[in-house]
Amino acid sequence: MNDTSKSVTPTNFIRQIIESEIAHGCHTDGIVTRFPPEPNGHLHIGHAKSMCLNFGLAEDFAGRCFLRFDDTNPDKESPEYVESIKTDVRWLGFNWEDRLTHASNYFPQLYDWAVELIENGKAFICSLSAEEIRASRGTLTEPGSESPFRIRPVAESLELFEKMRAGDFPDGSHVLRAKIDMAAPNIHMRDPTIYRIRHSTHHNTGNRWCIYPMYGFTHPLSDAIEGVTHSLCTLEFEDQRPFYDWVLDNVTISKRPRQIEFSRMSLDYSIMSKRLLTLLVDENRVSGWDDPRLPTLSGLRRRGYTPRAIRNFCTRIGVTKNEQQIEASVLENCVREDLDKNAPRAFAVMDPLKIVIENYPQGQVEQLEAHNHPNDPNMGSRQISFCREIYIDRQDFMEEAPKKFFRLAPGREVRLRYAYFITCTSVIHDSEGHISELRCSYDPESRGGQSPDGRKVKGTLHWVSVQHALDAEVRQYDRLFQDANPLADRSKDFLELINPDSKAVITSSKVEPGLINAGAGKSFQFERVGYFCVDPESTPSHLVFNRTVELRDSWGKKNRP
């Protein structure tokens, strides 16, 4: 059996490395990967790429993937982030089963390994200040100079390390440093710091520790503890691989992980930096971490992006070492593809324009059948009420319309989807000259949307009944930034580049009554308008919809300036 509908994950250089290793007889127990977020912020679509890679590889190669909280910095981390990360990982569709870990749970073992390094003369307690260490590190082109404490006797370092752990010293007074090479061309090998004193409460270990290991020391060893075979990280860690390997070489471990780096992803008109996302939230430039304009997973979820669409996006962009600057259309195309197939259709009028059908009997109401999906009969149908007064969208009418305008105009006939053909007979203006109402006639023979005489109409409009429609608030979201790469020009503050039209709230929309029962997060295609989902703030008495993405619009695109 070959299921052609199931998309095959395209190959990439990491898969090829693994395949080749397996071909050489390695990994007979399966591969092990890990997704290692620091709980100091919310996950975004860049993390989704990493999760798809790590969990995806584990799945495809009969392996396991750990969700490991890389929590070695008590000042920046908190349990709220741990919870939101777990929620997002689950939502995206990944299952860590019993492999939820914390680097902080390895602190005792890490401490022992640090002692081993000291005992072997591979690490020493340095009592220089942070500024002094920085000053002696050298520069990119000049070697550093050795710390005077580099020759400190092992016994003394051991004793000091023990006292550091016991809390005898204030923050910043000593650090533990690896003893490697201050003249190394790679700055990360110039006696990097591996432990610092921090009298802070840790979200997981409380006050048990006042010394904390650094990432560069913790990560390879956490990988080794978990039996990780492939430690996949982003390109900026490539320089640190020699240190990653150094740690593994100089401490007694039984499993040997391998670090492989791949490139980060950037999305046009967006930013992915955790720090800058935090800034947007803190400065109230957006409504919160789950603002639908943000590339956070919680934001995308609220916007109506589905896990399937995001996972598909990740496989489409691939995994390489090239810098990826992805156009927004790639992501948009992924949701459209999913929602086109799976979102039921509904009628909603964004900007209502009232029509009175003069030859339709006063007080009459008809039930008409509408398909919930034009290409999928399994999604069934619904009854919609039609009567003498309806709303259409204001942009579906033009008083002086060009020939190519296939919608309503004076004297022109269009189809009301699933209802009747109508012809505009007159236009009513208010005292200021604005169009306030249309008068039309209908063809009773065209019930359901087809005329027995075979007459064709060019346009088909969506509509709702005035007396049955519900009021709704619609939040129309657009790209958060005006510039494709808001960080490209470093002389400009990216906050100044926020798109002022990134959120437009319409409070006067009208939707078909069946929508009152839709639960939060439920997606619909509002026919001819776009894909929308029910916002968590929505209630039956105050419906709120978020626009996920517009429908592709070849007419509108052509006619935009």
Add this chain to the structure above:
RNA sequence: UGGGGUGUAGCCAAGUGGUAAGGCACCGGAUUUUGAUUCCGGCAUUCCCAGGUUCGAAUCCUGGCACCCCAGCCA
């Protein structure tokens, strides 16, 4: 006069010495009760540049060029 990495179409990306996949975007055209979807067709004589090796090079060699990352007691 440091180290590490990357250059294939507008944006991604396969390609691993045998004559440039695929997706997005774009441009046609067909079908359509959504100007949607779907469908069909077009879209790199050339792979950052210049030399070289070879019957044959995006792939190998040499030399350039461009861009990204690194000087936290952050991750």
